Amino acid sequence: MKNLSNQTSFCKKIKFSEISKLFYYFCILKNIENIMTFTPTKYRVQCVADGRIGEDTGWMLDFPNSEKPSLIRAIYEKKQLEVKPENGGLYRFADWMPLKKLLKDASCPVTYKSEKLAKKLGLKNLYITFNGYYPAIGAKMRTCSFKETEAYSVCARLSDELRNQVMVVSSAGNTARAFAQVCSDNNINLLLTVPEDNINALWFEKPLNPCVKLLCTESGSDYFDAINLGNIVCEMDGYFAEGGAKNIARRDGMSTTMMSAVTFIGRIPDFYFQAVGSGTGAIAAWEANLRFIEDGRFGTNKARLMVSQNKPFTPMYDAWKAHSRAMLPYDAEQARKDAAEIVAKVLSNRKPPYSLAGGLFDAIEDTNGDMFAVTNDEAQKACDMFEELEGIDIYHAAGVATASLIQAIENKQVKADDVVMLNITGGGEKLFKQHNDVWYLKPNHVFKVDASKEEIKGFVKTKLVY
Numbered sequence: 001m002k003n004l005s006n007q008t009s010f011c012k013k014i015k016f017s018e019i020s021k022l023f024y025y026f027c028i029l030k031n032i033e034n035i036m037t038f039t040p041t042k043y044r045v046q047c048v049a050d051g052r053i054g055e056d057t058g059w060m061l062d063f064p065n066s067e068k069p070s071l072i073r074a075i076y077e078k079k080q081l082e083v084k085p086e087n088g089g090l091y092r093f094a095d096w097m098p099l100k101k102l103l104k105d106a107s108c109p110v111t112y113k114s115e116k117l118a119k120k121l122g123l124k125n126l127y128i129t130f131n132g133y134y135p136a137i138g139a140k141m142r143t144c145s146f147k148e149t150e151a152y153s154v155c156a157r158l159s160d161e162l163r164n165q166v167m168v169v170s171s172a173g174n175t176a177r178a179f180a181q182v183c184s185d186n187n188i189n190l191l192l193t194v195p196e197d198n199i200n201a202l203w204f205e206k207p208l209n210p211c212v213k214l215l216c217t218e219s220g221s222d223y224f225d226a227i228n229l230g231n232i233v234c235e236m237d238g239y240f241a242e243g244g245a246k247n248i249a250r251r252d253g254m255s256t257t258m259m260s261a262v263t264f265i266g267r268i269p270d271f272y273f274q275a276v277g278s279g280t281g282a283i284a285a286w287e288a289n290l291r292f293i294e295d296g297r298f299g300t301n302k303a304r305l306m307v308s309q310n311k312p313f314t315p316m317y318d319a320w321k322a323h324s325r326a327m328l329p330y331d332a333e334q335a336r337k338d339a340a341e342i343v344a345k346v347l348s349n350r351k352p353p354y355s356l357a358g359g360l361f362d363a364i365e366d367t368n369g370d371m372f373a374v375t376n377d378e379a380q381k382a383c384d385m386f387e388e389l390e391g392i393d394i395y396h397a398a399g400v401a402t403a404s405l406i407q408a409i410e411n412k413q414v415k416a417d418d419v420v421m422l423n424i425t426g427g428g429e430k431l432f433k434q435h436n437d438v439w440y441l442k443p444n445h446v447f448k449v450d451a452s453k454e455e456i457k458g459f460v461k462t463k464l465v466y
């Protein structure tokens with residue numbers, strides 16, 4: 001009794017704000033404890049083309065001796081997803097992510113039921129999964145796009161051995177920013193290769209840890225020149241490629257968007273809307289859907305993948321409308337010209353994982369989905385409508401997805417009662433920049449597009465010190 005009254009008077013003495021501070025520190029300590037005690041997720045890998053199953057031998061990106069091009073997929077031991085909020089951020093979905101350890105500050109997609117946009121579009125069940133910065137709904141991605149989900153997953157897949165080497169990521173924007181932030185915060189060696197014309201996408205809330213370095217290809221070059229530069233560096237000892245869509249951690253990180261939606265709604269949605277550049281995010285949503293069917297508690301349907309591109313850069317849309325697994329011929333010069341015209345630049349991938357087994361063609365086909373093409377004007381109008389009704393700025397890519405939903409309603413593919421999931425893949429940059437001063441990452445070196453392998457390797461060997 002004495003103890004209790006002591007406690008009460010102690011509580012009376014400390015103010016409420018102090019209690020909330022204590023609670024905040026308690027949560028941080030709890031999160032650190034979970035990070036320290038995390039047991040790695042158990043999984044095996046499967047070749048989608050021929051069904052072979054084996055152990056992940058490390059940073060496995062392909063199954064050895066596969067007869068045709070194929071993705072590999074993680075098969076998790078745990079069939080029923082157990083959401084673990086105590087793991088922090090997107091690691092609440094760790095059961096279905098190929099992780100070795102947890103990293104700090106991992107943010108998470110946030111799903112909510114739309115009222116205003118839903119009403120405007122005449123939908124009764126519109127769910128928005130928001131990836132970006134919108135603190136009012138609990139969305140805190142500091143790099144403002146769903147690329148952060150890949151970065152937190154890929155970086156958590158690294159073994160201690162790989163952490164002693166340097167991971168190479170080539171990107172035209174959002175991916176580079178996400179990886180740079182996560183690697184900087186968690187002291188992971190990273191080399192980014194980015195076209196010089198895109199480096200204005202490399203803004204951050206504060207200066208980065210020097211374990212993040214940047215090489216550029218000169219102004220006028222494109223994403224593929226940056227990939228080429230990254231590939232040359234990966235031939236050197238101590239450097240390895242992150243792997244893109246082939247990396248199971250990348251896709252299963254992105255599948256947290258679907259995990260967020262399904263666990264929030266309580267069922268697999270009827271439709272999934274997203275704008276695609278490589279299609280990796282949509283493939284990831286499909287793979288999560290297949291896991292939910294096995295889970296057994298959220299229904300047995302496959303959400304129809306409704307994916308969109310920005311006109312005139314529409315290579316996957318063109319192939320899909322011709323019902324062709326193979327991409328149609330696309331002249332490189334024309335592709336560069338078309339890419340320069342679109343507002344959603346992040347959707348201009350010339351070599352997406354569309355045709356290979358387990359790729360986007362299979363995903364749309366298996367879910368009875370469809371593809372849409374959206375003009376710059378339609379995308380801009382959709383962005384404006386979203387900001388006015390949902391209260392936050394979104395990227396043009398997310399505007400493309402919203403415009404495709406409008407098209408699908410107009411052409412009666414989607415009905416008022418359907419359960420619709422709209423993946424807002426990025427947003428809140430305007431708000432983030434109002435809340436924070438930003439700092440820009442500067443290149444360690446800019447190479448000419450015709451730089452020789454010797455020159456590139458010589459520079460990396462002598463000048464980049466990790």
Ligand SMILES: Cc1ncc(COP(=O)(O)O)c(C=O)c1O
Nearest residue numbers: 276277278279280281397425426
């Ligand atoms: C905001 C945003 N939305 C959509 C996409 C397209 O994603 P994916 O390449 O997985 O198709 C990207 C790609 O960078 C993106 O940054």
